[in-house]
Amino acid sequence: MDKKAVMEKIAREAYEKEGMNGTWLYAENGEIVSKGAVGWRDPEETKPIDENTIFQLASVTKQFTATAVMLSVRKGLLSLDDDLTDFFPELSKYKGVKIRHLLTHTSGIPDYFDDADWFIDLWKKENRVPSNPEIVRFLLETKAEPYGAPGDQFEYSNTGYNLLAEIVERVSGTPFEEFLQKNIFDPAGMKNTRCCHIRRDGVPFENYARATVIENGKYVADVDSEEDRIVTAFDGLNGDDYVFTNIFDMFRWDRVLREGSVLTLEEQKQMYTPAVLNGGKDYSDDDGDGYGFGWSIVNEEGFGLIVRHSGGMPGVGTWFERFIDTDRVLIVLTNRDIVDARAFKSCENGMEAVARDKEPEPIICIDDVVVKDPDKSKWESFCGKYEHPEDDDFIIDEVFMKDGELYVRIIDEEDDEDFECRLYPLGENVFGRKAGMIKITFGEGTVTYSEHTLKKLYTVM
Numbered sequence: 001m002d003k004k005a006v007m008e009k010i011a012r013e014a015y016e017k018e019g020m021n022g023t024w025l026y027a028e029n030g031e032i033v034s035k036g037a038v039g040w041r042d043p044e045e046t047k048p049i050d051e052n053t054i055f056q057l058a059s060v061t062k063q064f065t066a067t068a069v070m071l072s073v074r075k076g077l078l079s080l081d082d083d084l085t086d087f088f089p090e091l092s093k094y095k096g097v098k099i100r101h102l103l104t105h106t107s108g109i110p111d112y113f114d115d116a117d118w119f120i121d122l123w124k125k126e127n128r129v130p131s132n133p134e135i136v137r138f139l140l141e142t143k144a145e146p147y148g149a150p151g152d153q154f155e156y157s158n159t160g161y162n163l164l165a166e167i168v169e170r171v172s173g174t175p176f177e178e179f180l181q182k183n184i185f186d187p188a189g190m191k192n193t194r195c196c197h198i199r200r201d202g203v204p205f206e207n208y209a210r211a212t213v214i215e216n217g218k219y220v221a222d223v224d225s226e227e228d229r230i231v232t233a234f235d236g237l238n239g240d241d242y243v244f245t246n247i248f249d250m251f252r253w254d255r256v257l258r259e260g261s262v263l264t265l266e267e268q269k270q271m272y273t274p275a276v277l278n279g280g281k282d283y284s285d286d287d288g289d290g291y292g293f294g295w296s297i298v299n300e301e302g303f304g305l306i307v308r309h310s311g312g313m314p315g316v317g318t319w320f321e322r323f324i325d326t327d328r329v330l331i332v333l334t335n336r337d338i339v340d341a342r343a344f345k346s347c348e349n350g351m352e353a354v355a356r357d358k359e360p361e362p363i364i365c366i367d368d369v370v371v372k373d374p375d376k377s378k379w380e381s382f383c384g385k386y387e388h389p390e391d392d393d394f395i396i397d398e399v400f401m402k403d404g405e406l407y408v409r410i411i412d413e414e415d416d417e418d419f420e421c422r423l424y425p426l427g428e429n430v431f432g433r434k435a436g437m438i439k440i441t442f443g444e445g446t447v448t449y450s451e452h453t454l455k456k457l458y459t460v461m
Contacts, residue, residue, distance in 0.1 A: 019344035043210065057318050080100045094150075109159050112234075130237075162238065187256075241313065251331060303326050342366055
């Protein structure tokens with residue numbers, strides 16, 4: 001298999017089917033096998049992305065925060081078993097939370113996205129972007145409840161990484177952005193990488209890919225969106241996000257880690273050790289990944305240890321995957337909301353397959369699987385308001401006809417939004433939407449999705 005050509009084909013076809021807009025790099029044994037760029041770095045589509053384009057990393061940032069913690073431990077500035085209240089006595093509610101709990105998302109501390117309105121209200125009322133030290137005030141005032149006792153369960157919490165950044169800043173006496181630059185990015189030779197706040201302070205890069213979202217069927221920058229401009233309210237935070245870089249600096253980071261020149265191999269071994277919950281229970285997610293210090297961790301037959309992390313914000317999607325035992329690395333950086341989920345998933349699966357020496361499946365989009373010339377005679381009977389599931393944040397609220405097509409109103413409680421979208425026929429009574437992979441099946445007065453079967457409450461005229 002010509003991996004270079006195959007990956008280029010995957011990216012190009014995924015771009016054409018609205019599933020990819022960004023850059024990628026894949027390397028084996030320190031040699032770049034495939035790299036490239038597709039799409040645009042601005043919503044107006046006047047500035048093409050190139051291989052040097054800078055992207056927001058989103059949660060891929062967390063490995064750098066974890067690295068800063070490990071370097072602080074090495075310097076004797078803190079211990080992994082230090083208590084959170086050693087640094088923030090006012091957070092007595094969270095006594096017993098250790099540094100290692102924050103690193104592994106087992107602290108029980110709520111994610112600030114659970115009460116995002118706290119930051120949004122402060123931003124709107126005071127006309128300023130809240131700064132990272134205010135994460136402590138957030139925890140004192142938030143309505144969000146703790147997830148549980150420290151070590152009892154894994155619950156992803158960006159707040160924990162905000163606290164880690166604040167702790168590193170306090171014990172080092174150095175602003176967190178500066179700490180990363182002097183102790184990680186500069187020593188690693190990552191010349192195009194920095195931690196910064198572009199929505200608050202302006203864009204320091206000439207070749208930056210603006211985070212782009214879809215609004216009313218058009219591409220707009222996140223800061224120009226009526227709904228997604230709220231990302232500005234979080235732009236003063238550190239630790240969970242806000243490192244900006246390109247594929248070549250991330251490739252450099254992979255090599256530096258293998259060399260052990262910034263972090264020793266022994267320090268990395270600690271970071272790549274999955275968390276164990278109270279009672280000795282190993283944590284793993286639905287994909288079988290455990291979680292260490294800023295890394296998801298899995299062992300795969302034939303490839304051994306793999307550490308990886310994804311990142312996502314409105315208009316941002318990133319993926320960084322390192323094959324520790326077989327010396328491979330896959331980097332994907334994107335700056336647009338996904339239009340066609342099937343094309344995106346095909347691209348993701350295809351690149352993952354090539355990285356594992358497998359032939360990829362073809363890139364497909366909704367138009368490739370939709371039923372042509374469907375029988376619409378039953379569609380009116382599907383319309384109406386439906387019951388809401390008790391244990392799911394994704395809710396199909398209402399189904400209706402518009403312009404001769406079937407539409408659905410969806411409530412997404414996790415993201416605190418509701419929207420309508422077209423349903424595409426995938427079978428006689430089976431439908432899907434373009435921006436998601438969920439299948440929706442209609443029965444006699446029922447709708448089934450995500451393992452829920454819910455009754456129609458009434459028909460809307």
